[in-house]
Amino acid sequence: MALPGWPHDGSPFHPGEQEVQRRVGVRDKVEAIGRQAVRGLMPEQHRAFFAQLPFVVIGAVDEAGQPWASLLFGQPGFAHSSDPRTLSVMAMPVDGDPLSGAIRSGAALGLLGIELHTRRRNRVNGKVTSVDENGFAVEVEQSFGNCPQYIQKRSYRTVTETGALLPQPESLTELDAAAIARIAAADTFFIATHYAAPGDGAAYGADVSHRGGKPGFVRVDDASTLTWPDFVGNFYFNTLGNLQANPRAGLLFPDFETGELLYVAGRGEIVWDGDELRGFAGAERLVRFRIERVLRLAGRLPLRWQLEEASPILAGTGDWPAAEASAAMARPADSYRSFRITRVERESETIKSFYLEPADALGLARHQPGQFLPIRVRVPGVGTLMRTYTLSQAANGRDYRISVKRAGVVSDYLHDHVGVGSLIKALAPRGHFMLDAAGTRPVVLLSAGVGITPMLAMVGALFPDDGVGHRQRPAWFIHAARNGRDHAFGPWLRELAERHDKLRVHVRYSQPGGDDELGVTQDSVGRIDADLLRSLLPLDDYDVYLCGPTGFMRNAFWILRGLGVAKERIHYEFFGPGGTLDDAPASAGGAGSDLANHEPQTVHFARAGKTETWRQGSLLDLAEQAGLSPVYSCRSGLCGSCATRIVEGGVVYPAPPLTPPAAGEALICCARPGSKLVLDL
Known part of the structure; x- marks a missing residue:
């Protein structure tokens, strides 16, 4: 009894x-x-x-x-x-x-x-x-x-x-x-x-x-x-x-x-x-x-x-x-330090992970799960460029890990020329998109594409390889990818879920490849939609962390709201405070759909000779949809990497960028056309 x-x-x-x-x-x-x-x-x-x-x-x-x-x-x-x-x-x-x-x-x-x-x-x-x-x-x-x-x-x-x-x-x-x-x-x-x-x-x-x-x-x-x-x-x-x-x-x-x-x-x-x-x-x-x-x-x-x-x-x-060294490093957070690359690993066809240890023998400034690392790289023939990359592992006191998708000048340089022993400069970690370690609700980590990176640090903190995490609360890790060639960290996530019965993982591929196997590499096919989230999440009292392309996040945000998840429980990452998802509801369609109450505008990319009609999202989203590969990093107006000359017209910003552009330029990662627009791209 x-x-x-x-x-x-x-x-x-x-x-x-x-x-x-x-x-x-x-x-x-x-x-x-x-x-x-x-x-x-x-x-x-x-x-x-x-x-x-x-x-x-x-x-x-x-x-x-x-x-x-x-x-x-x-x-x-x-x-x-x-x-x-x-x-x-x-x-x-x-x-x-x-x-x-x-x-x-x-x-x-x-x-x-x-x-x-x-x-x-x-x-x-x-x-x-x-x-x-x-x-x-x-x-x-x-x-x-x-x-x-x-x-x-x-x-x-x-x-x-x-x-x-x-x-x-x-x-x-x-x-x-x-x-x-x-x-x-x-x-x-x-x-x-x-x-x-x-x-x-x-x-x-x-x-x-x-x-x-x-x-x-x-x-x-x-x-x-x-x-x-x-x-x-x-x-x-x-x-x-x-x-x-x-x-x-x-x-x-x-x-x-x-x-x-x-x-x-x-x-x-x-x-x-x-x-x-x-x-x-x-x-x-x-x-x-x-x-x-x-x-x-x-x-x-x-x-x-x-x-x-x-x-x-x-x-x-x-x-x-280590704690005292970390505290000392947190104080001069705005000073660049040299870091040595100690390991490089290919995670997918487009993503590589770089492990960084201090080259000055001082400690690491500890980061919170979800924060990013600003780096400075000198690219031959181009100059010194700044980028921000989300830290893709929980703090361990030994090294940082950034997982970089090949998508522009700096990422191409990292993929092609940076290896073990290379030195790069970095500031202390920063950012306000962080796991609430004191929370008690079940957690949903919802990501698409390279948006998986902050979620890896969060799930690593919640379910560490070598012990008990912050709260050991139930968690869902739901990820969208095109196929197994694009999907990074899939085997590691499944192994982690096998070791922790409170962690559940669901992966959905939109375009499975010939080597992909349902039930092994992915759990379902299609885009993340209301039916999938409703089937996976029987309750509505979750802390949700959301990261991925803007259209994906906007649609997922309104699906979650429709399922009863309170707005204040949904936390999302634009790699900085660069926008909001609650200014317009999305359709009930898949993760690629996105609605916004703005007039369509014509945008001409002068150097590419392409003209597109903008309806939603940022100008960077539009350029990528047109097949262009503009330079960018933070997608939030923080680093200034995406500054592009305006040939004709003007732009508007849903939220003021942290680093205002020079006169006659637009930060296309967070700008929208205010009228008919011609950009020097």
Whole structure:
């Protein structure tokens, strides 16, 4: 029989936890999950789990109200549960422990059962009901499991008592050299926090949690200050919620090799934004900790551990040197730097990927999924040209990747002349089309052609190859291409979807080739239309990210609106703020159709000797439809690459370009004819 969930009318989360959940945008979802997963009693498997442990972690407050984390240990079975609402622990804190005397009847206690060699952990919070010289019993108020993220795998052994005298406890007001060295090398610590409020609710009390990272993930800022990253977790925010309401906390850094226990007490502050946070890969927030007291107990643990394997999810997280270098690079964001091409890969007949690493040995400015990289290239016989290319992979702290479609002077030069070892200049990443990492809704990534590039960075952030992404929310990746020859990254996307059950991929080809196979290279044939999106997306509450040719995006925008997706949920990329999709509805036809309430105009391309009738879209769209290949990059009036001389007539801009053209020129990527027009193309 299934155990009941949360047995109380009130929330399993207190106001501090709820405030953090609300700020991150997961409040309603986590409330529903918590009512199922947080119980008022211990499941049978949790009771058996605690009984097999050689140690447990506890969190409580001393007489002054200061929280401390500590370890209790014994032979397996020393922690046991006689019934689902009781956990008994036959051990007490060692001499000199800050929680000596704090475990008394009625005291709030948090317990963490953690098995390092299996990476399992379960939590119990409650109140002490009885105490004697051998141990104590706790009445269970909250019981729930935790995932194995960030736990380093360690095997243990018991140390035989030698009878040697142990050093006396050392009490300090700040870190000394030995404490700094211990923390700087740590890959694990435990943190105790406490929340109390009138009403004595079951969601209140003490808590103790595990924190893990690469060695050095806790930065020693000075002898009185620590900073560490807060990675994505279960979104309960037990620790941060307590800190939000009560900043006092206690940290415990165990030395797994020597048995030393280093206790640190002080006050924690949540850092929600800043260059350091943005530069630390995998960090959702930072915690800055002001130290008030330090206590060191040498050789107290009768257990020793040997590291077997670091948590595999840590491969997707950064470190402080990289974060600090990234923050430093973000400050001179408008200065060009040299980057060396370290890898070139052909993704399709028309698209190549270029991997760029800094040539100056400094760090990378971290980018957000969806942003672009401005580059500067000297093309022989033409001059120095600027282009912007979307970064096509999630930030990894090592390199940038741009995936370039052959479509003009600079792209031709990159395809034909730039290889491994070549140098190009680039600014720091920028752009406002970004994945909302704090979102909780299902995600739709909808693209066509080379518009796939920002979506690759987004899907890579949501579903990384080497760990858990920002939110692990359901996502649809829907892509339109002409055929397999034009389609880039198809095999990689399908492999990613096979590894993540919350990611679904659908590819539609409009003109399949002889080597294309339905169900293998593509999932359907035709253009992306209302029937397809309706069949794939049964709900209407999505965050949609849209990128591709203007006509495709406009039509997709109005199809989504017709399916009930709110306008504010549809985010799109013109590779810069160069236009809007909601100025006119589209037809119910395929992705190539586009309606706009403007009079048709005649446009003559003088050098090509071609005359076309403009009805919608930009002049660049019209030129491409006429078979011309004008120079362009950003399609938004940002880079000025597409500036074209006006021979006769005038142009209008639906939105002012960021870089106004010179007199007598038009930025054809974002301009429309204002009258009969002749262009020098």
